[in-house]
Amino acid sequence: MARGRPREFDAELALERAMELFWRQGYEGTSLADLTDALGITRPSLYAAFGNKEALFRRVLERYEARAGAYRPRALSALTAYEVARRLLEGAAALHGDKSNPAGCLGVHGALACGPESGRIREEMISHRSAGEQAIRKRLRRAKQEGDLPPDADPAALARYLSAVLYGMAVLAAGGASLRDLREVAHTALQGWPSSPRN
Amino acid sequence: MARGRPREFDAELALERAMELFWRQGYEGTSLADLTDALGITRPSLYAAFGNKEALFRRVLERYEARAGAYRPRALSALTAYEVARRLLEGAAALHGDKSNPAGCLGVHGALACGPESGRIREEMISHRSAGEQAIRKRLRRAKQEGDLPPDADPAALARYLSAVLYGMAVLAAGGASLRDLREVAHTALQGWPSSPRN
DNA sequence: CGAAATACATACCGCTCGGTATATATTTTA
DNA sequence: TAAAATATATACCGAGCGGTATGTATTTCG
Structure with missing residues (x-):
C-alpha cells in the first residue's frame, strides 16, 4: 500500500487532458497555468506527480505515440x-x-x-x-x-x-x-x- | 525631404535580420529582446519603424514570400x-x-x-x-x-x-x-x- | 497512540514577456 | 533662429512565465 496521503486526482485523466492541450497548442504555446486549469490541480501537485513541464511533455508524447x-x-x-x-x-x-x-x-x-x-x-x-x-x-x-x-x-x-x-x-x-x-x-x-x- | 531626425539604421537590413530570426525560431519563439539585439536597435525605434511584433512579422513574411x-x-x-x-x-x-x-x-x-x-x-x-x-x-x-x-x-x-x-x-x-x-x-x-x- | 510519509493549498520567487512614457538629440521648414 | 517633426536613449509598466518554499491535511506504519 502506498504510504502517505493519497492523491485526489486521476493521473491518467490528467495526462489525457495535458495531451489534448499540448496537441492543440504545442509545447511552448501551453503554459503551466493552462495545464493546472485544465487538469484541475494545483501547481505543486503537478510538479510532485510529473516532475516539470518538460517531463510532463515527455509523458504526454509517450501517450500520444501509444494511442494516436x-x-x-x-x-x-x-x-x-x-x-x-x-x-x-x-x-x-x-x-x-x-x-x-x-x-x-x-x-x-x-x-x-x-x-x-x-x-x-x-x-x-x-x-x-x-x-x-x-x-x-x-x-x-x-x-x-x-x-x-x-x-x-x-x-x-x-x-x-x-x-x-x-x-x-x-x-x-x-x-x-x-x-x-x-x-x-x-x-x-x-x-x-x-x-x-x-x- | 523627410523632416525630423533621420533614422540611424538600415530598415532593409533590419528586416533581413528579423526574417532570419523568425525563420529560425518562429513567431512565438522570437522575443522582442532577440529582435532588438539582432537588429542593433532599441525597442522604441523598432516600434516607431514597424508598429509592433505582429506587424513586423507580417513585413517579414512578405519579404520571405518575395525572396525565399x-x-x-x-x-x-x-x-x-x-x-x-x-x-x-x-x-x-x-x-x-x-x-x-x-x-x-x-x-x-x-x-x-x-x-x-x-x-x-x-x-x-x-x-x-x-x-x-x-x-x-x-x-x-x-x-x-x-x-x-x-x-x-x-x-x-x-x-x-x-x-x-x-x-x-x-x-x-x-x-x-x-x-x-x-x-x-x-x-x-x-x-x-x-x-x-x-x- | 505517535511518527513518518505523502499530498494539498497559498503565497511567493526571480525573470521575461510585449509594449510605452518621458526626456533628449537631430533634422527640416518657416 | 525658432518651431515643428522625427529618432533615439533610458527607464519603466503590468502581466505572465516556469518553478518553489512553507504550512497544513490526510494517510499508513510501528
Missing part, C-alpha cells in the same frame, strides 16, 4: 509494401481527419520551431520523427528483399517520401483540412506508389 | 503540369537544402501551433498556405483543360498533394535533412506524377 500513433506499428506489420504505405497514409488521414482530435500532429508541431529554451524538446521531437522514418525504412528494406518492391526501388528514399507526405498531411490538418481532403492526399500518393496493390 | 518563395510563381509559369510540379518540388528542395538558410519553412513552422495570444498570426499563416495551394490548383486546372493532365486527373487533389509534399519537405528540413535527402523526396514524388515529362 498506434496506426503506425500496425501499418508496418502489413504483409506487403503497398499495404504498409496504404495503412500509413490512410491511418494518418483518419487520425488527423477526426475532428474530435485537436488539429495537426503533436509530433510535428509540438516543437517544430521555438525559442532556445525549448531546444531540448525540439531536438527530442526531431529524433522521434527520425526514428519513425527509420522504422518505415527498415520495413521497406525487407519488402525489397522479399521482392515486394521493384529491384530499382530505393527503400530509404521511399521511407523519407512517405514520412514527408505524412508530415504534410499533418500541416494540412493544422490548417483545417477535412477527412475527405486528407484521404484524397493519401489516395494521390498511393497512385504513384511503385508496387501494385496485389503484390 | 520566389520559386513558386516561377514554377507556376512553366509550360507543362509536370514541369510545374518538378520546379515546385526541386525549388523547395533547393531552398530548404541550402544550409545558409535557417532550417525549415517560415510559412509552415512560423506559427503552426501556438498559444491563444498568437492565434491571429496562426490564422493568417493558414490562409497564406491555402492561397499557395489555390494557386497551384488553378494552374493544374488550366493544365487539364489544355490536355496536359489525363482526363481522370483531379487538379484539386493533385494541388493538395503537392502542397503536402512541400510541407513535408519543410518538416524534414527542420529536422536537419540535407539537400540530397530533399531532392530524393522530390524525385520520388515526381515518379508518381500522372503526366509524363515530355507532355
